Every structure is written in C-alpha cells, then in structure tokens.
Amino acid sequence: xxxxxxxxxxxxxxxxxxxxxxxxxxxxxxxxxxxxxxxxxxxxxxxxxxxxxxxxxxxxxxxxxxxxxxxxxxxxxxxxxxxxxxxxxxxxxxxxxxxxxxxxxxxxxxxxxxxxxxxxxxxxxxxxxxxxxxxxxxxxxxxxxxxxxxxxxxxxxxxxxxxxxxxxxxxxxxxxxxxxxxxxxxxxxxxxxxxxxxxxxxxxxxxxxxxx
Amino acid sequence: xxxxxxxxxxxxxxxxxxxxxxxxxxxxxxxxxxxxxxxxxxxxxxxxxxxxxxxxxxxxxxxxxxxxxxxxxxxxxxxxxxxxxxxxxxxxxxxxxxxxxxxxxxxxxxxxxxxxxxxxxxxxxxxxxxxxxxxxxxxxxxxxxxxxxxxxxxxxxxxxxxxxxxxxxxxxxxxxxxxxxxxxxxxxxxxxxxxxxxxxxxxxxxxxxxxx
DNA sequence: TGTGAAACTTAACAGTGTTCACTATTTTTG
DNA sequence: CAAAAATAGTGAACACTGTTAAGTTTCACA
Numbered sequence: 227x228x229x230x231x232x233x234x235x236x237x238x239x240x241x242x243x244x245x246x247x248x249x250x251x252x253x254x255x256x257x258x259x260x261x262x263x264x265x266x267x268x269x270x271x272x273x274x275x276x277x278x279x280x281x282x283x284x285x286x287x288x289x290x291x292x293x294x295x296x297x298x299x300x301x302x303x304x305x306x307x308x309x310x311x312x313x314x315x316x317x318x319x320x321x322x323x324x325x326x327x328x329x330x331x332x333x334x335x336x337x338x339x340x341x342x343x344x345x346x347x348x349x350x351x352x353x354x355x356x357x358x359x360x361x362x363x364x365x366x367x368x369x370x371x372x373x374x375x376x377x378x379x380x381x382x383x384x385x386x387x388x389x390x391x392x393x394x395x396x397x398x399x400x401x402x403x404x405x406x407x408x409x410x411x412x413x414x415x416x417x418x419x420x421x422x423x424x425x426x427x428x429x430x431x432x433x434x435x436x437x438x
Numbered sequence: 439x440x441x442x443x444x445x446x447x448x449x450x451x452x453x454x455x456x457x458x459x460x461x462x463x464x465x466x467x468x469x470x471x472x473x474x475x476x477x478x479x480x481x482x483x484x485x486x487x488x489x490x491x492x493x494x495x496x497x498x499x500x501x502x503x504x505x506x507x508x509x510x511x512x513x514x515x516x517x518x519x520x521x522x523x524x525x526x527x528x529x530x531x532x533x534x535x536x537x538x539x540x541x542x543x544x545x546x547x548x549x550x551x552x553x554x555x556x557x558x559x560x561x562x563x564x565x566x567x568x569x570x571x572x573x574x575x576x577x578x579x580x581x582x583x584x585x586x587x588x589x590x591x592x593x594x595x596x597x598x599x600x601x602x603x604x605x606x607x608x609x610x611x612x613x614x615x616x617x618x619x620x621x622x623x624x625x626x627x628x629x630x631x632x633x634x635x636x637x638x639x640x641x642x643x644x645x646x647x648x649x650x
Numbered sequence: 651t652g653t654g655a656a657a658c659t660t661a662a663c664a665g666t667g668t669t670c671a672c673t674a675t676t677t678t679t680g
Numbered sequence: 681c682a683a684a685a686a687t688a689g690t691g692a693a694c695a696c697t698g699t700t701a702a703g704t705t706t707c708a709c710a
Contacts, residue, residue, distance in 0.1 A: 262666080271690090274691085278689075337617060343619070344616065355620040358617065388609075391608070392606075393601065393642075395608040396607040400603075404556065404559070409570055426600040426604055429594075475696085475697075486660085487658055490656095494699075
C-alpha cells in the first residue's frame with residue numbers, strides 16, 4: 227500500500243510541522259505567545275485542523291515538554307564518560323544549571339509548570355513521567371558511585387539525590403521566576419545572577435565534599 | 439432595596455472588599471479561577487468598577503502576594519524567640535516548608551509565579567521586593583549568629599543563605615508543581631511527599647551541622 | 651434647584667481554547 | 681463507472697479572559 231503509506235507519512239508530517247511551529251513560537255516568544263490560533267497561522271492551517279492531530283493544547287505542551295528533555299539528555303550525554311563519580315556529580319549539577327540559563331523557557335516547561343504533570347496524571351496513570359525518571363536515575367547512579375568511594379556515608383541514596391536535585395532546582399527556579407533578580411537588587415550589589423548561583427553551588431559542593 | 443443597602447454599607451473600603459473577594463476565590467478555587475469578572479460577581483459590582491480601585495489584574499495579584507507574606511511573617515514570629523541560632527535556623531526551614539504545604543497557592547504566588555516580580559520591575563524600580571528582603575534578612579541574621587557559634591567556617595554568609603533558601607525552596611517548588619508526586623510514583627514506593635521532603639531536609643541539616 | 655464631579659455600568663475590542671456542523675476531496679465498493 | 685463512504689480541512693459559534701471608551705446614574709454643594 228504505497229498510497230496508504232504516503233498518506234500516513236503526510237499525516238505524521240503535519241503533526242510534526244504543528245509541533246515545529248509550536249516550538250518556534252515557544253522559543254522565540256515564550257509560553258504566553260504559543261496559542262493554538264498562532265500555531266495555526268504559522269503553518270497556514272485553520273485552528274480546528276490542529277485538533278485533528280493533537281487532542282488539545284496540553285497535548286502539544288506535553289510534546290514540547292518531551293522535546294525539552296531530549297535537549298537536556300543531549301547535554302548530559304558527554305558526562306557519562308566522566309570517570310570520577312564525584313567529578314561527574316559536580317559536572318551534572320553545573321550542566322543542569324547551565325541548561326536552565328540557556329533554555330529558561332524549556333526549563334520552566336520541564337520542571338516548574340504544573341500543566342505537563344497534570345497532563346500525565348490525567349492521560350496515563352501508569353507510565354508516569356519517564357523523562358524525569360531517566361534523569362533522576364542518572365543522578366541516583368552517580369551518587370551510588372560516589373558512595374562506593376566513601377562519600378555520603380550513612381546517608382540514604384535517594385534522600386541525598388532528592389536534596390541535591392532540590393538544591394540545584396531551587397537555584398534555577400529562583401532564577402527563572404525572577405525572584406533571584408529582585409532579591410539581588412536588594413541584598414547584594416550587582417554581582418550578576420549567574421555568579422551568585424555559581425557561588426551557592428560551590429557551597430553545596432563544599433557540603434557534599436565534606437561527607438567523605 | 440438590597441442594592442441601596444449594599445451601597446450604604448461599605449462604600450469607602452470597596453478596595454478592601456475587592457481584595458477580600460479575590461482572596462476568597464484564590465484560596466478556595468486557585469489562581470486560574472480568580473478572574474476580574476468573578477471577583478466582580480462576588481462583590482456584586484460590574485467588572486469595570488474594579489479598575490477604579492486597582493490599576494489592572496497584576497495590581498490585585500501583587501496585593502495578594504503581599505497578603506501571603508503577611509501570613510508567612512506571622513508563622514515566623516515565634517521563631518524569633520528561639521535562642522540557639524542553629525535551632526532557629528532549623529526551625530526556620532521547617533516552618534518555611536510547612537507554610538508551602540499549608541498554603542500551596544500562596545506559596546506559588548509568593549515564590550514561583552513570575553507575575554508579581556514583573557509587577558515590581560514595572561511599577562516600582564526602586565523599592566523592590568521588601569517582603570522578600572525581610573524574610574531573607576531574617577535568614578541572613580540567623581546564619582550570621584550560627585557563624586559566631588562556629589558554624590559555616592570559611593563560608594560567605596550570603597552564599598550560605600542563598601544555598602539554604604534554594605535547597606528548601608527547591609523542595610517546596612517540586613511539591614507545589616506536582617513534580618515530586620510524579621517522581622515518587624516512579625522512583626519510590628508510596629512514602630508520602632511530606633515525609634520525603636522531611637528526609638531531604640534532614641540531609642541538608644546534616645550537611646549544615648557538619649560545618650562546625 | 652441647578653451643576654459638576656464622582657461612582658458605576660453598558661457595550662465593545664481583541665484575544666483565548668474548544669466544538670459542531672459543514673464542505674470539499676479522495677478512496678472504496680457494488 | 682457511478683454511488684457510497686471515509687478522510688481532511690474549515691467557518692462560525694460558544695464561553696471564557698483582561699481591558700477600555702463612552703454613557704448613565706447618583707449625590708453633595710453652591
């Protein structure tokens with residue numbers, strides 16, 4: 227069935243083009259600007275057509291959410307080769323922070339916005355958030371490796387991982403939301419935000435180091 | 439006439455009643471449900487009337503943001519009396535987390551949403567975010583007191599404070615956004631979220647303690 | 651009582667997500 | 681080959697949203 231095949235390919239193509247348009251709007255103009263109608267205009271189709279390829283807006287948002295995790299995994303790829311577990315752990319943290327600074331919109335979509343998590347809860351009760359799982363598993367394994375070298379003695383792996391993630395996520399979230407900026411305007415001179423987070427991260431690393 | 443009665447009852451403090459209505463909708467039905475039109479319906483006035491008392495929606499949102507900080511300061515009040523600085527620091531963290539769990543909507547408004555920060559940037563370039571400043575100052579002073587007792591040796595006060603805030607905020611943010619829930623569904627059995635955060639917090643406290 | 655200001659509302663604009671009913675076009679089938 | 685059926689796409693509408701310009705009502709004071 228060559229014709230069938232071509233048709234389904236065309237259909238897959240349009241689905242992809244919708245996501246591409248959504249992504250373009252998202253990265254250039256932010257979440258607010260990414261409306262069904264604007265996506266439709268971008269691909270020169272009627273807004274209703276989009277509903278033939280995606281269930282609703284949250285469906286598209288979740289697809290973007292997954293694109294973000296693909297980006298993050300690409301950034302993480304090289305870190306797999308770092309031999310020393312503790313160096314790998316530090317690099318992981320730095321890489322995570324850098325991602326948040328480089329793609330703040332994606333970071334917000336992936337780790338801050340409620341919508342994608344709600345989408346998961348509603349649409350697939352079982353196979354929940356494997357994107358998050360994969361990233362967290364990498365963190366878990368790295369911490370386990372650190373423990374084999376004597377770090378985090380007497381501490382539970384999962385709780386250490388949770389604390390580490392929360393620390394770094396906290397910094398990134400405060401940056402992305404603008405709270406760090408408002409804060410620094412007041413408390414600190416004009417040392418820029420990235421340097422502030424670097425310093426906070428160094429404090430964290432100091433804590434982690436001294437568990438050995 | 440019910441309308442006449444309504445008009446003579448509260449005429450001057452309509453501004454306050456608008457905020458009360460907004461707060462009621464906000465705490466009972468969340469941010470999404472807090473629209474100008476619904477607030478208007480709540481106080482039995484036309485939507486346009488609200489614009490005579492508040493510049494725009496972000497003006498109301500920011501007023502709610504401030505209400506939230508009033509609540510948080512009330513919770514913090516008793517902690518001022520804790521003598522031991524390190525005990526005070528721990529209590530501060532626990533109290534902060536408890537606030538996020540008790541008032542997740544307010545927490546989101548205060549520490550996660552961009553809108554109130556944008557409002558500050560636009561409307562008062564100078565006197566930025568004194569609410570945040572006051573809370574952070576309390577944290578800073580507590581850490582300084584800890585340092586006088588030998589904690590956090592060789593670490594910068596502000597960077598330690600930043601790291602501590604980020605850690606605890608990270609936990610709260612992951613809870614409020616639902617990411618913690620989705621995560622735990624996968625990684626961990628069904629230890630509930632609050633216990634997970636408690637454990638992560640204990641890890642943090644362990645780090646802090648071992649700086650002495 | 652007349653007037654001007656203040657308080658408030660109506661109607662509208664421009665935007666949002668979403669659905670229903672409809673029209674072409676293409677494919678399948680009797 | 682023509683009729684029926686499935687497919688792809690659309691226009692108009694619904695029910696919302698924040699916001700504003702213009703108009704009306706109310707009321708104190710000269």
